[in-house]
Amino acid sequence: MKKYIIIAMGTGIFGTFPEKIKAGITCASGLEHTLKSELKRLGYKDAPAENGRISFETDVMAVARLNLNLRTADRVYIEVGEFVSQTFDELYEGVKSIRWEDYIPRNGEITVNGKCVKSRLFAVSDCQSIVKKAIVDRLCGRYRLLRLAENGARYDVDFSIYKDKATLMINTSGQGLHKRGYRDMVGIAPIRETLAAGLLLMSDFYKDRPFADPFCGSGTIAIEAARIAMDIAGGAGRRFAFEEWKNFDKRLLALAREEASDKENRGVRLDIAASDIDPKATKLASRHAERAGVADKIRFYVADVGKFSPTSEFGTIVTNPPYGERVYDRDEAEKCYNKLGKAMRAHDGWSFFVITAAKNFQKVFGKKCDREKKIFNSNKECRFYYYYGKKRETAKNIEGDI
Ligand SMILES: C[S@@+](CC[C@H](N)C(=O)[O-])C[C@H]1O[C@@H](n2cnc3c(N)ncnc32)[C@H](O)[C@@H]1O
Structure with missing residues (x-):
């Protein structure tokens, strides 16, 4: 630099x-x-x-x-x-x-x-x-x-x-930086790209660690995970307000883009899965992954969260399930949390990181979290619950090392 x-x-x-x-x-x-x-x-x-x-x-x-x-x-x-x-x-x-x-x-x-x-x-x-x-x-x-x-x-x-x-x-940005440019159609209650990236950076996700989002919706969390692991810059696919300014030297952005593309690792092998019960959601998520340049890094499939069956012993889930407010009612949302809790107990090498506004999440999930953090999802007060899986020696926290 x-x-x-x-x-x-x-x-x-x-x-x-x-x-x-x-x-x-x-x-x-x-x-x-x-x-x-x-x-x-x-x-x-x-x-x-x-x-x-x-x-x-x-x-x-x-x-x-x-x-x-x-x-x-x-x-x-x-x-x-x-x-x-x-x-x-x-x-x-x-x-x-x-x-x-x-x-x-x-x-x-x-x-x-x-x-x-x-x-x-x-x-x-x-x-x-x-x-x-x-x-x-x-x-x-x-x-x-x-x-x-x-x-x-x-x-x-x-x-x-x-x-x-x-x-x-x-x-200097113009539109908010969550507008990365790859999400051109709206799914059900999508999370902002900036928040998705923040949740991943707070979790124990690391590029060598299998990753899954079983409520993937329009694919935001899985796509951000792939881009973090590949070191693709957050704003790599978009324009900024300052680019239109004739009095701002264009070469500065060209230099920054060169630095950023030098760091990219497009060939990295990743194990990222994104699933949803709704086929329309996985179709949309695949489209967005294609536009984000990470389609070959993510496996998309249709599945109920109750069928979560990872192929590896260790891994990380960062997910944004229904909150039981806008689209799903409370009962349906609670069923999702309950199934997620069962998945956690069946796969104790997996860490679960869940954002929701539901106050009774821990009770329905069936386990007290290791840590929780207050966070706002588009002005809605939520909690981000941390459940760490059984330790594996090589797992690293991405916050300390990307
Ligand atoms: C809040 S949205 C996720 C939005 C997503 N993070 C995004 O950025 O687009 C919740 C998703 O959970 C899915 N869903 C609801 N019940 C499910 C279940 N039982 N198993 C798997 N997915 C489910 C819905 O189809 C919806 O896409």
């Missing part, structure tokens, strides 16, 4: 963006620790998570690297300013004092979104208008224009006013 930074900085290939930036990365509540581990593995130093965001000073190359590589992040922002803001005047002046011309060209289209939490300023739409006006006034002044044409690439500005402190950010 160092090699590329030196080449990039030494040849002065940056666009008009400042070389030093402050990155702000968001993720789902409950995934902060996993995101930090990912950052560490990418070579970034530890930074605290505050108000759902991890922020740190870095170089502009990080915009490309983080967007491309992170599996659990929602979005990558450039934080451009932070100040106390208790009145509309303070908000206007604070925003106007930021060097927006360093980031947004004269024809950039500017959208503003934001939130106010535990602050004197609480009217989001008024704050939105003030932030937009302050940015436009600043840019008109710098570019000597009476009005901005806003007919160029889009720059999404986000503000967060939290406990009277305003933070202004530019969204």
Whole structure:
């Protein structure tokens, strides 16, 4: 990674963006620790998570690297300013004092979104208008224009006013990073790709270890497992907002893509199974695996979870069964948990990691978990239950070693 930074900085290939930036990365509540581990593995130093965001000073190359590589992040922002803001005047002046011309060209289209939490300023739409006006006034002044044409690439500005402190950010990702590009059709209650990756990274899944998802739905967890094991970067198949920006040097992303593809191991042998009781689900999951470039790594088949019969003694299940709320009723969901519990008892070399919102999961599953973690699945409060299987000496925790 160092090699590329030196080449990039030494040849002065940056666009008009400042070389030093402050990155702000968001993720789902409950995934902060996993995101930090990912950052560490990418070579970034530890930074605290505050108000759902991890922020740190870095170089502009990080915009490309983080967007491309992170599996659990929602979005990558450039934080451009932070100040106390208790009145509309303070908000206007604070925003106007930021060097927006360093980031947004004269024809950039500017959208503003934001939130106010535990602050004197609480009217989001008024704050939105003030932030937009302050940015436009600043840019008109710098570019000597009476009005901005806003007919160029889009720059999404986000503000967060939290406990009277305003933070202004530019969204470099565009659509959330869970949109990897391979899932083009919706199954029953699919889990986000970022959450699926986070659950896998929290589990004891490792590329040498057999893996199964017996409630695979549209295939997200099994596909993310294959991509982790093959070292395919989280955002390898998609575009990012910053790619549209003429003032952002395209070569940085090209370098990041080169680094990422050097790491890929497409030839790795994997033992990944994905099954579902619904044939439409397994068909959709196969389609998504094809689009994700991992079709030859996953065995898809139709089966009731009660028929779970792995071919190996050891392995890992990470799964997202029905919660008994939207599609399945409580009774049906409980039957699934009960069958899953029986499978666990019949295969004690397998670890089971299950995410659900059902409060009585452990009781119906029939065993107290080794550990549980509160986690949000699309704003729904859930628990992630850890059941470790009997140890095998070579099994490694992927969080410590990928
Ligand atoms: C919450 S969805 C899984 C969504 C999946 N994680 C995804 O990202 O698309 C639950 C899945 O469990 C499946 N299912 C329900 N009962 C089942 C059973 N008895 N055995 C196996 N699969 C079952 C449903 O068909 C559904 O696809």
